[in-house]
Amino acid sequence: MAEGKAGYFGEYGGAFIPEVLHATFEELNEKFTEIKADPDFWQEYENLMSTYSCRATPLTYADNLSRHFGGAQIYIKREDLNHTGAHKVNNVMGQGLLVKRMGKKRVIAETGAGQHGVATATMAAKFGLECTIYMGEIDVLRQRPNVFWMERMGATVVPVKEGTRVLKDSINEAFRDWVTNMDDTHYVLGTACGPAPFPEMVSYFQSIIGKEARRQSLEATGKLPDSVYACVGGGSNAMGIFQGFMDDDVELVGVEAGGHGIDTHLHASRIASNDATVGVAQGFRTYFLQNQDGQMNETHSVSAGLDYIGISPLLANLADQGRIRFESATDVEVIDALSLTMKKEGLIPALETSHAFAQAFKDAPKMRSDQTIIINQSGRGDKDIFTIADAFDDPKWKQFIIEKARQYES
Amino acid sequence: MNLENYIKARRQQKDILLMTHIVLGYPSFDDSLRLVETMVKAGVDLMELQIPFSEPMADGPVIMKASQESLENGATLERCFETAEKICSEFDIPFLFMSYCNILHKYGFQPFAEKMKAIGIKGSIVPDIPPEDAQDYTAAMKQQQLDPIFLFAPNSSDARMKTIEKTGSGFIYCVARTGVTGSNTDFSEDISDYLRRSRAATDLPLAVGFGIKEKADIDAVKGFVDIAIIGTESIRVMDASGLEGVDRFIRSLA
Ligand SMILES: Cc1ncc(COP(=O)(O)O)c(C=O)c1O
Numbered sequence: 067m068a069e070g071k072a073g074y075f076g077e078y079g080g081a082f083i084p085e086v087l088h089a090t091f092e093e094l095n096e097k098f099t100e101i102k103a104d105p106d107f108w109q110e111y112e113n114l115m116s117t118y119s120c121r122a123t124p125l126t127y128a129d130n131l132s133r134h135f136g137g138a139q140i141y142i143k144r145e146d147l148n149h150t151g152a153h154k155v156n157n158v159m160g161q162g163l164l165v166k167r168m169g170k171k172r173v174i175a176e177t178g179a180g181q182h183g184v185a186t187a188t189m190a191a192k193f194g195l196e197c198t199i200y201m202g203e204i205d206v207l208r209q210r211p212n213v214f215w216m217e218r219m220g221a222t223v224v225p226v227k228e229g230t231r232v233l234k235d236s237i238n239e240a241f242r243d244w245v246t247n248m249d250d251t252h253y254v255l256g257t258a259c260g261p262a263p264f265p266e267m268v269s270y271f272q273s274i275i276g277k278e279a280r281r282q283s284l285e286a287t288g289k290l291p292d293s294v295y296a297c298v299g300g301g302s303n304a305m306g307i308f309q310g311f312m313d314d315d316v317e318l319v320g321v322e323a324g325g326h327g328i329d330t331h332l333h334a335s336r337i338a339s340n341d342a343t344v345g346v347a348q349g350f351r352t353y354f355l356q357n358q359d360g361q362m363n364e365t366h367s368v369s370a371g372l373d374y375i376g377i378s379p380l381l382a383n384l385a386d387q388g389r390i391r392f393e394s395a396t397d398v399e400v401i402d403a404l405s406l407t408m409k410k411e412g413l414i415p416a417l418e419t420s421h422a423f424a425q426a427f428k429d430a431p432k433m434r435s436d437q438t439i440i441i442n443q444s445g446r447g448d449k450d451i452f453t454i455a456d457a458f459d460d461p462k463w464k465q466f467i468i469e470k471a472r473q474y475e476s
Numbered sequence: 477m478n479l480e481n482y483i484k485a486r487r488q489q490k491d492i493l494l495m496t497h498i499v500l501g502y503p504s505f506d507d508s509l510r511l512v513e514t515m516v517k518a519g520v521d522l523m524e525l526q527i528p529f530s531e532p533m534a535d536g537p538v539i540m541k542a543s544q545e546s547l548e549n550g551a552t553l554e555r556c557f558e559t560a561e562k563i564c565s566e567f568d569i570p571f572l573f574m575s576y577c578n579i580l581h582k583y584g585f586q587p588f589a590e591k592m593k594a595i596g597i598k599g600s601i602v603p604d605i606p607p608e609d610a611q612d613y614t615a616a617m618k619q620q621q622l623d624p625i626f627l628f629a630p631n632s633s634d635a636r637m638k639t640i641e642k643t644g645s646g647f648i649y650c651v652a653r654t655g656v657t658g659s660n661t662d663f664s665e666d667i668s669d670y671l672r673r674s675r676a677a678t679d680l681p682l683a684v685g686f687g688i689k690e691k692a693d694i695d696a697v698k699g700f701v702d703i704a705i706i707g708t709e710s711i712r713v714m715d716a717s718g719l720e721g722v723d724r725f726i727r728s729l730a
Contacts, residue, residue, distance in 0.1 A: 082577055082604045084534045086629040086654050088636065228540055229530065241533050246655035346577040347531050349604070359553040360582030361530040 073262025076386055077344075078352045078379030081261035090248040091261065097168055098263045102270065107163070114159055115274065118192070119149040123275075125282035125440070130410040131430075138292065138433035140426065141440045142413065143279045143307060150185045152416065152445030153275060153303040158185040158254055160271030162193050165252045172196040172251040176240045178205055178233035178299070179371035179418060180212025181445055182256030187221035189254075197221040200239040202232040205370045212449050230364050233299075233374050237348050257300025258378035261349030265379050269305040276310020279440055287438055293317040293429065296442040297421040298392075299334075299371045301378030303444035308390065317391065320381060321425040323367030324394035334365035336377040337385045337392040347375070352382045368397040368453065369417035371445075395424035401457045403427055404447065416445035417453060479522075479570055479598050479623045479646040483681040483702055486521055492698045493521035494729060495683060497574065497707040500525050501551035502542040503714075505559050514719050515710075516567045518726035521703070524601060525563065527556045527575040534576075534603040536658030538708045553583065557591060564596030572625065574601040577613075585616035592622055599623030599646045607643040614643060625649055628677075630670045637677035647681040647703065650674050652688070658708035661687025663696035671700035691729050704729075 073079050081091055101107040115121040124147065128140040145153040158175075165173060173195050177183030183199040190197035199216055203225045206213055216223050229235035237260070244253045258268045283291050294311055296304035298320040308318045325333030328341070334355065336342040342353040345360060355363045355375045367373040384390045395403070400417060403424035407413050415423055419442075426441045433439070447454060455463040477485070486493055496515050500508050508525075515523065528543035528551055535543065564571055573592065580588045580602065592600065599622050605613050607626065617624040623646025628637055630653060641648060650671065652661045661667075667684075674682055684697050685705030694704045706729070713725045 080609050081606065082609060083606060084603045084629075085606065085627045085632060085640070086651060088606065088629070089631050089633070228537075229544065234531065238531055238533055242536070242656045245534070246659075248654065343582070346581050346604070348533070354578075356578070356582065358582070360578040361547060 073266075075265070075379045076383035078350070078382040079262055079265060080351050082346050082349050082351070083261050084245060086245050087248060090244075093168065095263050097164055098267050101164060101167070111160055111163060111271070112274070114163065115156065119155050119159065120147045121274065122278045122282070123147050125279060125286055127286065128411050131407070134410055135427065135430040137431040137435065137437070138429070139287070139435065139438040140430060141283070141286065141291065141438060143275065143440055143442045145275060145303065146413075146415065146419070146443045146446035150181065150188050151448065152181040152185070153272060153306060154182040154256060154445070155185040155188070156274055156306065157256065157268045157271045157302060158182070158189045161252070161254045161267075162189040165195065166193060168252065170250055170252045172198070172247065173254050174198045174200065174240050174243050174251055175254045175256055176233065176236035177201050177256065178236070178373060179369065179416070180205065180209035180216070180449060181371065181416075183216050183221070183223070184212050186254050186256070187216040187219040190221060191219045198243065199223045200226050200236040200243070202226050202230070202236050204231045205233065205236070208370055208453055209449060210452065232365070233370065234348065234362065241349070257302040258305045258380060259300040259348065259350060259352070259376055265350065268302050269309065269378070269380055272302050272306025273309040275303065275306035275442065276308060278310075279307055280310035283438070283440065289438070290314050290316050291440045292433065292437040293319055293439045294442070295319045295321060295422040295426045295439065297321050297372060297418050297444060298377065298381065299374050299418060300376070301381045303442055305378060305380055307440070307442040312389075318389065319391045319393060319425060321421040322392060322394045323369060323372035323421060324396040324399070325366040325368070327396050328394050331363070332366040333394065334367045334373050334375070335394040337382070338394040350376070350379055352376050352379045368400060368457070369421070371416070371418040372421065393425045395421040399424040401454070404454065405458070413443065414447040415443050416447045417450045419444045420447070478621070480681060482570055483647060487681070487702055490521070492694060492701070493703045494519070494726070495522045495524060495703050495705045496520045496710055496726065497524040497526060497705070499539060499542040499546055499711070500527055500556045500559055501546035501549060502528070502711075503545070504549065505551075505555060508559055509562060510719055511714065511722065512563050512567060514723050515726055516569055518723050519730055520569065520726060522570045522572065524572050524574040525560055527553065527573060527579050529576040529579055531578075532576065534656055536656040536708065538658045538711050542711055553579065557595060560597060561595040570598040571596070572599045572601055573597050577602055577604045580613065585612045586619070589616040589620040589622055593620040597622070599625055601625045601627075601649060603627060607639050610643055618645070627651055628674050630654065630667070634673060634677060637674065641678035641680060645680070647683050648674065648678055649705070650682055650684045650701065652684050652686040655686070657686060659687060661693070663688070663693040667697070668700060671697065675700065694729055
């Protein structure tokens with residue numbers, strides 16, 4: 067997929083890393099090239115995912131939502147049914163197999179929502195690896211249940227108190243660990259960002275989503291969908307499903323975090339807003355939400371997993387080419403979409419995922435009933451129970467928490 | 477005189493030169509000026525002025541915190557340039573910028589180099605620009621007769637050192653160990669192999685940094701390199717005992 071210089075997608079990508087990591091990246095590039103050329107590796111990967119996780123994940127027809135909007139037929143790709151509850155495990159297990167080939171003993175990872183951290187802790191437990199997870203202090207607070215599971219599975223969770231204390235800061239901390247411990251440690255980067263080969267490698271493992279979705283669409287409807295929707299944080303679930311339809315006449319829609327609205331600056335929309343400019347940070351070149359001096363801005367989203375300053379270089383390039391339409395959904399729209407999806411289909415999308423639903427719900431009513439769309443349900447919302455309960459201002463939940471706290475105090 | 481010649485000439489009089497480091501705007505811009513004055517008077521031979529960046533990936537907790545506080549106090553690039561200009565006009569040693577790629581990239585490599593030239597800065601250290609991606613950066617620097625300083629690491633192969641030294645000029649910054657700035661380095665442990673390999677790889681002067689914090693560390697690398705670099709330790713000293721402490725500390729190294 068790379069055009070021109072290795073590791074670049076158009077003018078985006080590259081590997082802006084300190085010299086100490088040069089040899090580590092050389093090895094990683096070599097191993098990644100090796101596994102891509104090895105059909106046995108992909109077979110081993112698919113076997114693992116079908117026996118340990120829940121692959122192939124189903125494509126669910128959302129008949130109630132389709133009827134409710136009276137437009138396009140809505141299908142949902144169920145990445146929430148993966149073990150650990152999100153698409154993150156696809157990438158993590160792929161990198162886990164790679165770690166075994168490289169013979170490293172320890173893994174580290176950043177995490178925002180905690181989904182990637184949980185997936186990495188799971189993989190480390192299964193493969194017998196030591197595991198340290200870096201997580202912004204703010205995210206530790208808003209995603210407590212995931213911290214609990216990571217620690218129970220034997221991982222060390224380090225709350226990051228530097229910078230803005232969210233996802234980007236946990237990435238910096240993970241790199242600081244890696245430049246010290248690269249000989250025995252692999253950094254399992256969780257999204258299609260960072261220095262090459264990570265953006266391409268993470269997209270490669272996530273392409274399993276798109277491969278399945280394409281086949282399942284043909285089986286279920288006899289044709290390809292008209293549009294495919296995915297939320298975009300760093301861009302791994304979006305790249306995952308989009309790759310199944312890249313060369314087809316299928317519209318691809320990426321939905322970024324609109325936060326309080328893209329005219330408020332309290333958002334994390336790199337492409338859908340005009341606030342981002344091209345920069346080099348966290349080891350790669352892409353659009354970043356930064357100020358005129360090149361300092362990174364604070365971002366905002368109700369969802370920890372989309373609260374990120376940059377975007378995959380593969381997506382930045384596809385945006386330039388006009389191949390992907392970028393939209394944003396606000397925090398309020400996201401909660402409404404989540405609420406409707408629960409009531410109509412009994413599905414609980416994660417807050418990140420609900421961004422994709424929100425945009426699909428804006429478009430579906432304008433489409434014909436013989437048209438179909440697929441929404442990538444990147445994860446399930448159970449982990450967000452505290453945030454969602456607050457958003458709904460649920461009185462019974464509050465009462466429960468108050469009573470629970472009282473029990474602990476006595 | 478260019479940087480390389482300055483270092484070589486100065487080495488005729490001294491066994492090893494001393495390069496120190498400050499973060500511009502930390503604890504304040506006035507303090508930055510006074511720190512430089514103190515260090516120059518105490519006898520340092522050259523200095524790095526770090527322009528703070530919000531994502532300092534190669535820095536440890538001390539420099540990271542200094543960068544963050546500087547930015548929180550409202551440090552802008554313009555303010556850094558103004559202060560650097562004052563420093564360069566008042567003190568007669570070479571000054572270098574240290575920062576991260578994005579600061580130069582956002583301003584534009586060429587305008588940034590022109591600005592450096594106009595201010596009187598002699599070169600720059602940017603740890604997250606690898607030789608593979610350095611073309612625009614080095615071209616802009618060289619056009620202004622400025623020196624882009626590149627880094628060796630202990631795990632750089634001999635072939636890799638060759639590539640790096642061809643890309644850079646001025647001197648080579650040998651990172652004493654893996655990891656970020658600010659942690660301890662055991663200089664009694666044998667790093668002479670690495671420094672000998674570095675010496676063989678280039679005719680440029682060599683500097684060594686990361687973890688130097690006392691005279692014994694400097695003595696351990698004497699004979700292998702031309703410059704010892706003090707980064708984090710002077711910030712620690714400044715935080716603990718102010719300008720007087722810094723003065724005493726620098727003089728204790730000579
Ligand atoms: C459920 C879910 N969806 C989406 C994302 C966003 O990541 P990406 O854009 O890489 O898919 C996250 C990240 O934490 C997530 O947990």
